[in-house]
Structure formats: structure tokens, C-alpha cells
Amino acid sequence: MPSDQRLHPLSVLFGFGKQLRSLGLPIVVVLVTAGTVGLGWQLWALPLLIPYVLVSVARYVSFRYRYEENEMVIRTGLLFKNERHVPYARIQNLDAVQNVFHRLWNVVEVRVETGGGQEPEATMSVLPVAAYEEMRRRVFKERETGGAVSAISAASTAAASEASEALETAGSPVAGRTLLHLPPRELILAGLIQNRGAVVIAAAFGLFWEIGMVDRFGDWGFGDWLPGDWAGDWGTRSKESRGIVRAVFRSLFDGAELPFGRITFALSAIAGLLVLSRLISMVWTAVRLHDFRLSRAGRAGEDLRTDFGLFTRVTTTVPLRRIQTLTIHEGPLHRLFGRASVRVETAGGQGGGEDEGGSKKQREWLAPILHRGELPGFLPEILPELDFAAVQWQAAPPRAYRRELKSWVLIALLASIPFAVFLKWWYPVPLALLLAWAFVGSRQYVRNLGWAVTEGAVLLRTGWLWRKLTVARFNKIQAVAIHESPFDRRAEMARVRVDTAGAGDSSHRVDIPYLPRETARGLYDLLARQAALTAFRW
Numbered sequence: 001m002p003s004d005q006r007l008h009p010l011s012v013l014f015g016f017g018k019q020l021r022s023l024g025l026p027i028v029v030v031l032v033t034a035g036t037v038g039l040g041w042q043l044w045a046l047p048l049l050i051p052y053v054l055v056s057v058a059r060y061v062s063f064r065y066r067y068e069e070n071e072m073v074i075r076t077g078l079l080f081k082n083e084r085h086v087p088y089a090r091i092q093n094l095d096a097v098q099n100v101f102h103r104l105w106n107v108v109e110v111r112v113e114t115g116g117g118q119e120p121e122a123t124m125s126v127l128p129v130a131a132y133e134e135m136r137r138r139v140f141k142e143r144e145t146g147g148a149v150s151a152i153s154a155a156s157t158a159a160a161s162e163a164s165e166a167l168e169t170a171g172s173p174v175a176g177r178t179l180l181h182l183p184p185r186e187l188i189l190a191g192l193i194q195n196r197g198a199v200v201i202a203a204a205f206g207l208f209w210e211i212g213m214v215d216r217f218g219d220w221g222f223g224d225w226l227p228g229d230w231a232g233d234w235g236t237r238s239k240e241s242r243g244i245v246r247a248v249f250r251s252l253f254d255g256a257e258l259p260f261g262r263i264t265f266a267l268s269a270i271a272g273l274l275v276l277s278r279l280i281s282m283v284w285t286a287v288r289l290h291d292f293r294l295s296r297a298g299r300a301g302e303d304l305r306t307d308f309g310l311f312t313r314v315t316t317t318v319p320l321r322r323i324q325t326l327t328i329h330e331g332p333l334h335r336l337f338g339r340a341s342v343r344v345e346t347a348g349g350q351g352g353g354e355d356e357g358g359s360k361k362q363r364e365w366l367a368p369i370l371h372r373g374e375l376p377g378f379l380p381e382i383l384p385e386l387d388f389a390a391v392q393w394q395a396a397p398p399r400a401y402r403r404e405l406k407s408w409v410l411i412a413l414l415a416s417i418p419f420a421v422f423l424k425w426w427y428p429v430p431l432a433l434l435l436a437w438a439f440v441g442s443r444q445y446v447r448n449l450g451w452a453v454t455e456g457a458v459l460l461r462t463g464w465l466w467r468k469l470t471v472a473r474f475n476k477i478q479a480v481a482i483h484e485s486p487f488d489r490r491a492e493m494a495r496v497r498v499d500t501a502g503a504g505d506s507s508h509r510v511d512i513p514y515l516p517r518e519t520a521r522g523l524y525d526l527l528a529r530q531a532a533l534t535a536f537r538w
Contacts, residue, residue, distance in 0.1 A: 004064040015056035090114045099312040108132045180294040190369035191285030193333040197277040324476045324500040330467040342367035393450040400514035401446045408438035451512045460510045468508045477531035482524045494520035
């Protein structure tokens with residue numbers, strides 16, 4: 001019987017460190033506020049971290065795994081024992097995460113993912129790098145052979161694996177081939193476009209809120225403030241002055257003088273904050289996605305492998321057969337720089353959000369940034385059966401504009417209500433701007449709305465400023481639905497919606513609106529028939 005294997009002894013330390021990272025911001029707030037309001041119960045609460053150490057020790061002592069002939073067996077728990085049998089054929093990914101401390105001790109955190117569920121089947125924190133490589137060899141070899149090869153000793157497995165890898169490299173032109181490698185310049189540009197620095201600024205805002213700095217800025221902007229509280233009172237002569245927002249409204253309604261100095265300062269601060277946000281995003285993206293590389297993996301190149309990260313190195317694998325939908329994203333800055341992003345939705349895996357190291361998000365974003373001119377050569381690597389150049393797009397009918405315009409006008413009227421309350425006689429100005437935006441936005445939205453059906457997939461493109469194009473293959477369709485709202489029935493229209501296994505709440509689904517009723521029924525019948533005739537594969 002195969003012997004059980006354990007985690008690395010440093011698992012206790014890394015497990016406790018992960019708990020400390022999750023509590024990092026509260027601990028900082030406690031230490032900062034304790035210094036300002038005096039020592040209190042906050043510092044006495046810090047010994048409550050001791051249970052986290054005990055949990056880490058218990059997890060290390062109780063965690064065991066072993067390799068059987070056709071499956072991996074994972075045992076956990078001290079009081080409540082749990083034993084899971086995971087067939088090799090069901091394992092889709094073995095994601096590896098290595099931060100600076102992992103590399104220092106030559107260990108790695110491994111996530112075992114199957115085709116179903118919202119969480120990894122198991123998270124092994126941490127394993128020696130040699131144990132991870134052995135796991136990859138065993139799991140993927142058994143998966144490729146369908147579990148027919150018996151489990152053998154570690155030494156013979158390594159020798160057989162090295163021989164097969166040499167044969168694969170010599171005989172397969174696909175496996176190991178790099179599809180995309182992003183240099184630092186492209187990563188910096190991706191950070192400029194994505195603007196993830198706003199997340200950092202939002203976190204900093206939360207910290208400033210806890211220590212009371214936001215209140216001072218709030219008084220300066222909206223309340224009453226004392227000129228002596230801030231350097232430079234911009235020529236204010238009164239002992240007490242109104243906040244900048246109240247001062248502007250007073251000048252509009254009471255004829256008071258506009259505080260041009262403070263308005264200039266506020267606009268400069270906002271502009272500086274926007275620039276700082278972009279700079280943070282550029283640096284953060286360049287560090288997180290350092291040396292990003294997408295390549296074909298597996299014996300016949302049937303998997304997509306991504307490697308990225310400067311301090312935290314992440315390695316993920318996506319089987320091509322597991323891809324449910326593909327989406328091309330183009331925002332205003334994408335088009336300005338002639339770039340696009342490519343994302344895929346996969347069946348199973350982790351749920352929404354981004355895990356440590358960014359592996360969830362980055363596994364879906366196959367190309368965080370890509371030259372538009374490279375799309376024709378890149379997309380066939382993901383969907384070889386689809387010829388994008390031959391796609392015949394169907395536009396929305398003329399009646400779609402009138403229906404979309406009504407929705408935009410209603411939103412514009414609702415958005416103008418606050419201006420009617422505060423601006424009074426100036427109300428027609430923002431109302432006219434909002435209505436003009438409604439006319440332009442609705443027309444451009446309908447103009448860019450389109451759908452198409454090919455021999456093996458259905459496509460949808462939407463958006464005006466932020467454009468998205470999604471492809472759903474017939475063999476990944478789980479359900480097709482046709483919807484008719486009261487407004488649809490009145491206009492003799494309907495919409496067709498396609499659901500796949502990988503679709504989430506924030507996914508860009510194939511949901512085609514404003515179809516004539518006969519067209520919608522014909523499209524529904526076609527997709528339902530094709531989905532029924534095609535064998536579904538995870």
C-alpha cells in the first residue's frame with residue numbers, strides 16, 4: 001500500500017503568516033489608534049492570535065496525502081476526519097504559488113482543482129518543490145493515459161517522466177511553444193489601462209478614515225473650517241470660513257465671490273490623485289505580472305500554462321477543453337493604444353474574486369494586453385475551429401434604437417433630479433447635457449450591437465466605450481432560454497440567452513436582445529438543437 005506523505009514542516013509558519021496577512025490592516029489600525037487614544041483593550045486583544053498558531057499546527061499534523069493507482073487520496077482533520085478520493089482524470093489544474101519566502105526555503109503552495117466546485121479541492125501549503133514536481137508528473141501522466149498506468153515508485157516515475165518529456169520535446173511542435181510573452185513596456189501599459197491603483201487608494205482611504213484624517217478633509221470640503229488649520233488660507237479674512245462646496249453653492253445662489261484659489265487647489269488635488277492612481281497601477285502590474293508568459297503545455301499541447309510574478313511567482317494551467325467562453329475586451333484606452341485583452345471563462349475552479357498571488361484572475365486573463373494586430377494569430381491558438389475573419393455579423397433592427405433610447409432618456413431624467421433640487425434656474429443646462437448623452441449613447445450602443453452564428457459557436461458583441469466580444473462554443477452550452485418582457489411582446493421582439501458552465505455573475509454572457517420574434521425563435525431552436533447534438537465535455 002502506498003505510504004502517506006506530509007506537508008513541509010514550515011507549513012506551520014506559512015499558515016500562521018497567511019492568517020496575519022488577512023489581519024494586517026486591522027492590526028495596523030489597532031496599533032495606530034492605540035497610540036492616539038491610549039493603551040486599551042485593543043492591545044490586550046492581540047493574544048487572541050494564539051489560536052491561529054494552534055490551528056496551523058493542527059493542520060500540519062493532520063494533513064496527509066498519498067498516490068493510489070488511479071486517484072489521489074487526501075486526509076485532513078483531527079477530531080472530525082475527512083478523506084477525499086480525487087481521480088487523476090478529474091484534476092484540471094495544479095496551480096503553484098511561490099512568493100519570496102517560498103523561494104527562500106525552496107517550497108511552494110499547491111492548489112488542486114477539479115472540474116466542479118467553487119473552491120480548490122485541496123490547498124497544500126507548503127510542499128517541497130521536488131514534491132510538487134513529483135505530483136505534476138504523477139497526476140498529468142495518469143490523466144493523459146486515463147488512469148490506465150499503475151502507480152509506481154517515485155524513482156521509477158521520475159525516470160519514466162524524464163524519458164517521456166524528452167520524447168515530447170523532440171516529437172511535438174506544439175507543447176512548450178510560447179504563445180505570448182509580455183515585456184516590461186507592455187506590462188506598464190497594461191497597468192495604465194487597467195488602473196488597479198484605485199484599489200490601493202481605496203484601501204488607504206479606509207485607513208485614513210479609521211485614524212480620523214478624512215474628517216479634516218470633509219470639513220475643508222463640505223463643512224466649516226478654520227483657516228489656521230491649514231497652511232495657506234487662500235486670502236480668507238474671516239475667522240471661520242465655509243467648506244469649498246458650500247462656498248461654491250453660496251456664490252451661485254447669493255452672489256458671493258467664488259473661492260478661485262481653493263477651487264484650483266481642489267482640482268489640482270483631484271488631478272494629482274488620478275495621476276497617482278495610474279502610477280501605482282503601472283508599478284503594481286509590472287511587479288505582479290513580471291515576465292508574463294503564456295505557453296502550450298501537456299503531451300500534445302492540450303493545456304495553456306501561464307507563469308508570472310516578480311516577488312510572488314505563480315504558475316497556472318488551463319486545459320483547452322475546459323474553456324467555456326472567450327471574451328475580447330476593448331476600453332477607450334485600449335483603442336487609443338491599439339491594444340486589447342483576452343479573457344476566458346473556465347468550468348469549475350475557484351469562485352469570484354482574486355486569491356493570493358492573483359492566480360484566479362490571471363488564469364482567466366490569458367492576455368492581459370495584446371496588440372490588436374496579433375489577435376488573428378493568437379485567437380486560433382485558443383479556438384482553432386473558429387475563423388474570425390469569416391464571421392458574418394447580424395446587426396440590431398432599426399426598432400432597437402427607439403427602445404434603447406427610451407431607457408437612456410429615463411435614466412437621464414432620474415439622474416437630473418438632484419440638479420433640479422439644488423440648481424433651480426440652472427437645471428436646464430445639466431438636463432440638456434444628460435439628454436444629449438442619452439441620444440448619442442443609445443445610438444452608438446445599438447450601432448455596435450451585433451451577433452453571429454458559425455458552424456461551431458455563437459458570438460455576441462456589445463458596448464460603445466467599453467466593447468466586449470464573447471464566443472460560446474456549441475459543445476459548451478448547458479442551457480438556452482428565450483425571454484419576452486411586456487415591452488418585448490408589445491414590439492414583437494424577444495431575447496435569447498445562452499448559459500455555460502463557466503459563467504459567473506459578472507461574466508459577459510451571450511445574451512442577445514432586441515431580436516424580432518421569428519428570428520429569436522429560429523436562433524433558439526438552432527442553438528438548442530446544436531447543444532443537444534454535441535457531446536458536452538468538461
